[in-house]
Structures are given as C-alpha cells and as structure tokens.
Amino acid sequence: GENVEQHPSTLSVQEGDSAVIKCTYSDSASNYFPWYKQELGKRPQLIIDIRSNVGEKKDQRIAVTLNKTAKHFSLHITETQPEDSAVYFCAAREEGFQKLVFGTGTRLLVSP
Amino acid sequence: DAGVIQSPRHEVTEMGQEVTLRCKPISGHDYLFWYRQTMMRGLELLIYFNNNVPIDDSGMPEDRFSAKMPNASFSTLKIQPSEPRDSAVYFCASSPTSGSATGELFFGEGSRLTVL
Numbered sequence: 735g736e737n738v739e740q741h742p743s744t745l746s747v748q749e750g751d752s753a754v755i756k757c758t759y760s761d762s763a764s765n766y767f768p769w770y771k772q773e774l775g776k777r778p779q780l781i782i783d784i785r786s787n788v789g790e791k792k793d794q795r796i797a798v799t800l801n802k803t804a805k806h807f808s809l810h811i812t813e814t815q816p817e818d819s820a821v822y823f824c825a826a827r828e829e830g831f832q833k834l835v836f837g838t839g840t841r842l843l844v845s846p
Numbered sequence: 847d848a849g850v851i852q853s854p855r856h857e858v859t860e861m862g863q864e865v866t867l868r869c870k871p872i873s874g875h876d877y878l879f880w881y882r883q884t885m886m887r888g889l890e891l892l893i894y895f896n897n898n899v900p901i902d903d904s905g906m907p908e909d910r911f912s913a914k915m916p917n918a919s920f921s922t923l924k925i926q927p928s929e930p931r932d933s934a935v936y937f938c939a940s941s942p943t944s945g946s947a948t949g950e951l952f953f954g955e956g957s958r959l960t961v962l
Contacts, residue, residue: 735904768950777937777953778889823889832877832941832949833902838888 736761738826740837748845753814755840757824758806764826767800767807768834772821781822782809814844850954852938858960864926867957869938870919879951880913880923881937889937895921928961935959 737760747753759767768783784791784798784807791798795814800807811818821841825834851870859865871878879894893903898915906913910929915921925932935958939951 766949770951777955778951779953780950783950827949832896833879833891833894834951835891836881836889 736764736826736828736835738824738835738837740824740840742840743838744841744843746843746845747814749814749816751814751844753811753818753842753844755809755822755824755842756806757808757826757837758804759826759835760805761826761828762802762805763828765829766827767798768825768827769796769798769809770823770825770836772823772839774820778823811842814842816844816846818842819844850938850940850952852936852954852957854957855955856958856960858962859928860962861929862927863961864924865928865932865959865961867923867936867938867959869921869923869954871921871938871940872952873919874942875940875952876943877941877949878915878921879939879941880921881939881953883935883937883956884933892923925959928959930961933959933961 740757765786770778771781772778782793782798784800795812797810821839823839824837827834853868880892882890892905893913895915913923935956937953937956939953941949941951
C-alpha cells in the first residue's frame with residue numbers, strides 16, 4: 735500500500751520568511767496530492783491540492799510542486815504570518831481509489 | 847449544510863467500557879471515512895464506506911473495533927472493550943464521488959476519547 739513520509743516534523747520561522755514542507759510517496763500509481771491545515775483543536779481542512787498531470791499550482795501565498803519521477807511533492811508558503819501557525823499534513827491517493835494516506839504532519843510555528 | 851457532524855465531542859471512560867462514536871456525513875456524499883489521530887501516529891485511516899458498504903477496513907486495529915453505516919446519513923464506530931491505548935481523537939470525514947473532481951475530504955470536528 736501507499737506510504738507517505740513528511741519532513742520536517744517541526745518548523746519554526748520568523749514572520750515574513752518562507753516555509754517549505756516536503757513529502758515523498760511510495761506508490762507510483764498515486765495521482766492526487768492534497769495538503770491539509772489543522773489549527774490547534776480544530777479539524778483538518780484542505781488548503782491546496784495538485785494532480786499528477788500538473789507540476790506546480792499556486793494560490794496566493796501558497797504553492798505546491800510535484801515531481802512524479804522522484805515521487806515527491808512540496809508545500810511552499812511565502813511571506814508567512816502568525817496565523818499560518820498550524821500542523822500541515824500532506825496526503826496521497828491512488829488512481830481509482832478514494833482513500834487518502836496522510837503523512838505524519840509538520841508543526842509550523844511562525845513567530846512575530 | 848452543517849458539515850460533517852460528530853458526537854460526542856469529548857468522551858472520558860474507564861478501561862473495559864464500551865464506546866460508541868457517531869457521525870452524520872454531508873448529505874449527498876457517497877464516501878465516509880473514519881480516521882484516528884494521535885501524536886505518535888498522526889492521521890490513520892481505520893475504515894471507509896462507499897454507499898454504506900465497507901470498502902477497506904484494513905486499518906481497524908483489532909477485533910475490539912467495529913464500524914457500521916446502516917444508512918447514508920449515519921455511521922458508528924464502536925470500541926468494545928476500550929483500553930487506554932485507544933485514547934485519541936477520532937475524525938469522521940465524508941467526500942463526494944471523485945469522478946473528475948478531487949474528492950476533497952470534509953472532516954467533522956472530531957471526538958476526543960480518553961480511556962482511563
């Protein structure tokens with residue numbers, strides 16, 4: 735089955751800096767890669783996703799890149815703000831299946 | 847729509863007791879998922895249903911865990927008997943049929959279970 739690894743487990747940055755979180759996946763059949771943000775005590779919520787026919791996708795300050803050959807994808811947050819502080823999860827889903835396999839999460843702390 | 851609704855939000859019980867967690871998915875969503883979240887293991891998929899039928903229960907830790915979906919608007923996750931290591935936040939999520947869409951997961955608020 736699919737296995738998703740995520741790094742780093744914690745990330746501390748100063749407000750205004752960029753943050754990058756990286757994930758690798760094992761199943762070359764996976765074709766959908768979402769990122770979820772979970773604020774303290776809240777539910778995970780989708781912030782951006784990418785499909786395997788696209789190499790990069792942007793939405794304001796966040797972007798995701800995908801390298802299918804290397805089987806890794808990354809989340810980039812620019813101009814970080816304190817409200818970006820949360821746990822971020824990457825995930826992968828195989829073509830034809832509905833279940834998402836999540837990485838172990840990255841706790842991002844943005845200091846003012 | 848009110849989103850995915852889970853109950854109870856918090857449950858504290860003693861080892862050996864039966865625990866039942868409940869979930870109402872978003873109306874019209876074909877898929878329902880139960881995830882367990884712990885600090886050590888992150889978000890683990892326990893089981894998921896499609897049109898009320900269990901599709902993959904390979905994540906259910908052991909026979910003490912069972913899940914049902916008697917109709918399109920209700921699912922339960924039962925632990926009997928409960929053990930301290932079952933303490934976690936249990937999330938229910940639903941999603942529409944993916945098709946050409948992304949099949950985004952919509953999570954409930956979670957049920958925080960503490961087994962003493």
